[in-house]
Amino acid sequence: MAKNWHLTVDCTDSARLVEFWCAAMGYVPEPAPLGWSSWLDYWLSAGIPEEELEGAENGSGAIVDPEGALPRIWFQEVPESKTVKNRLHIDVRHTPGRDEMPYAARRESLEAEVERLLALGATVATVKAPEGADYFAVTLMDPEGNEFCIS
Incomplete structure (x- = not known):
């Protein structure tokens, strides 16, 4: 049984969708993990190569409910753009x-x-x-x- 879940949305510009959906729903960009000043610092410390972290200075690509009650939404960057109607929305x-x-x-x-x-x-x-x-x-x-x- 799942203990927690979040919604993942494929996209080509996570920073733009983070900005849009935060404004649309009253969410906030997901803060960096406790003890880290930024997501970029966190990922570099985890051994992720710098060339894979383009745009990481803008955050995780995720948004969260500031009250912690609603699900997290992650905007995952992918190389292809949307081509058909969503199956989930x-x-x-x-x-x-x-x-x-x-x-x-x-x-x-x-x-x-x-x-x-x-x-x-x-x-x-x-x-x-x-x-x-x-x-x-x-x-x-x-x-x-x-x-x-x-x-």
């Missing part, structure tokens, strides 16, 4: 449920959050707001085209 719950906020207020709050995420570099993939339905959901893409939903 992040769902961001921005608004509370129906019992806690009326539809009009939920939709207004969600529309404002979508605008904020677009300003950070997201793009709209799809919008679901069926006539007469009591929900409004938007699928966005992060700066590298990884889909995520916000509702």
Whole structure:
């Protein structure tokens, strides 16, 4: 049985996705391990060759919930770019449920959050707001085209 887990997202620019997702979700870049001033110092001490550590001065490529309650997300750099739809994606719950906020207020709050995420570099993939339905959901893409939903 797993004791812990994190989500790994393949990407070509981990620093850009760390910046985007920290701003999008209120996470923070993962701090260097205790006793180390930086990730670069930590990895060099572990024997990782310097030529493999390009960009390591920017951090681990991971983000964490500052309260420690939500999963860690690691943006793993790979040589190839995204080519097809994600099989797994992040769902961001921005608004509370129906019992806690009326539809009009939920939709207004969600529309404002979508605008904020677009300003950070997201793009709209799809919008679901069926006539007469009591929900409004938007699928966005992060700066590298990884889909995520916000509702």
